[in-house]
C-alpha cells in the first residue's frame with residue numbers, strides 16, 4: 311500500500327492525475343491500496359479524522375471535488391478482469407478500466423456493457439448507470455449486474471446481489487445509477503453476451519463516417535436527425551469539433567457523423583442509408599465505410615480521453631432534437647471558439663442517439679429497481695468546453711448553458727422535464743436534474759443509513 315502525503319508545494323500533477331483539473335487541489339493524501347484490508351484501514355482513518363474518501367478509477371468524473379480533506383483512494387491495483395464463459399459473466403476489479411475489460415472479453419468471444427473511452431473506470435461508469443455502445447440492444451450496464459462487492463463506510467465488506475434483502479437490497483439498487491459516494495467498490499460482476507450472436511461481418515463492427523466542413527451544418531443536422539429514432543443495433547453520433555493541427559484546414563470548425571451498427575452489413579446499410587447516398591458524400595471531406603475490430607471500438611475517442619486542462623460536461627438527455635436546434639447550437643459552438651481562441655482547439659460537442667426499447671423493457675422487470683431515471687430519452691447531447699486558463703470558466707459556463715438551452719427547445723415546447731445524465735454531472739450539479747424528486751429522497755435516506763458521517767464524498 312503506497313501512501314503519498316503532499317507537503318503543499320508540489321505540482322498538482324505529480325500527485326494526482328484527473329481528466330479535468332476543475333475543483334482539484336492537493337489532497338490530504340493519495341493512497342494506492344493493494345488489499346481490501348488497506349481500504350478498510352483508509353476508511354477507518356478517514357472516519358476518525360473527519361476526512362473524505364474519494365475512490366478513483368479512470369479519473370474521468372468532472373463532478374468530484376478534491377482538496378485538503380480528501381484521501382484519494384487510487385484503485386489502480388484492483389484491476390483484475392475474470393471472464394466466466396460458463397456463467398456468461400465477467401468479474402471486474404474496482405479500479406479496472408474499459409479497454410482492459412473489452413480486451414479480456416473479446417479474447418473469450420464475448421462483450422459486456424462498456425463505455426466509449428478505453429480509459430474510463432468501469433466502477434465509476436457503472437455507478438452512474440453505464441451507457442454503452444450496446445445500450446440500444448441491451449439497455450444499461452446497471453440492468454445487467456449480477457453482484458457487487460463493496461467496502462462500506464463502517465469498514466465492513468459486503469457482497470450485494472439481486473437476492474439481497476432489507477437495507478442491503480436498497481444499497482444494491484442505489485448503487486445502480488445513484489451510486490457515486492456510497493461505498494468503495496471492490497469488484498462487480500456483469501453479464502456478458504456472445505459476439506457471435508450479433509452476426510457481425512467478419513466479427514467486426516460496421517461503421518460509416520462522414521467528415522464535413524462546418525459550412526455543411528444544415529446538411530449534417532438533417533442527416534443526423536434522419537437516422538432518429540435508430541433501431542436497436544444502430545448508434546449514430548454527430549460531433550462538433552475543429553480540424554486538428556497538421557491537417558489542411560487546421561483550426562477550422564468541422565463536423566463528424568459516425569454510425570456504428572452492431573449487426574450484419576446488409577441491415578447496417580439499410581439503417582444508415584441516408585449516410586450512403588452520393589449527395590451525403592458530395593460535400594464530405596472524407597467518407598468511409600469500414601469494419602472495426604471490437605478491441606479498437608474506442609480508438610477514435612482516445613484524444614477526448616486525455617487527462618489535464620479544465621473541462622466540463624454540460625449535457626442534456628432529450629426525447630427529440632430538431633435540425634434547426636442543431637444548426638443554432640453549432641453557431642454558438644463556433645462563436646465560443648472564436649471568442650476564446652485558447653479554448654477553441656479542443657472544445658467539442660457531441661450528439662448521440664440510441665433506441666430506448668431495451669432500457670424501458672428492463673425497467674419493467676419486477677424487483678429490478680435502479681436509479682437511472684430518464685430511460686425514455688433516446689438523444690444525448692454534451693458540450694465540453696476544454697480550456698487551460700481558469701479565467702475562461704465564466705465564458706465557458708455561459709456558452710455551455712446557452713447551447714444546452716438551445717438543444718432543449720423541442721422538448722421544452724412539449725413541456726418535458728429538463729434532465730441530465732448522472733455520469734456526466736457538472737461540478738456543483740443541481741441534483742434535481744439528475745434524479746426524480748422521489749428517487750432523490752430515497753437515495754438520501756440510503757446515504758444516511760450507510761454513511762451517516764459522510765466518510766465518502768457524495769454528490
Ligand SMILES: Cc1cc2nc3c(=O)[nH]c(=O)nc-3n(C[C@H](O)[C@H](O)[C@H](O)COP(=O)(O)OP(=O)(O)OC[C@H]3O[C@@H](n4cnc5c(N)ncnc54)[C@H](O)[C@@H]3O)c2cc1C
Pocket residue numbers: 329364365366367368369370371372374385404405424425426427429430431432433434435436437438439440441442490491493494495496614615733734
Ligand atoms: C471521455 C469520456 C467518455 C465517457 N464515456 C461514457 C460512456 O460512454 N458512458 C457512460 O455511461 N459514461 C461515460 N462517461 C462518464 C463516466 O462514466 C463518468 O465520468 C464516470 O464516473 C467515470 O469513472 P472514472 O472511474 O473514470 O472516474 P473517477 O473520477 O475516477 O470516478 C468517478 C466517480 O466514481 C467513483 N468511483 C470510481 N471508482 C470507484 C470505486 N472503485 N468505488 C467507488 N466509487 C468509485 C469516484 O469516487 C467518483 O465519484 C465518459 C466520460 C468521459 C470523460
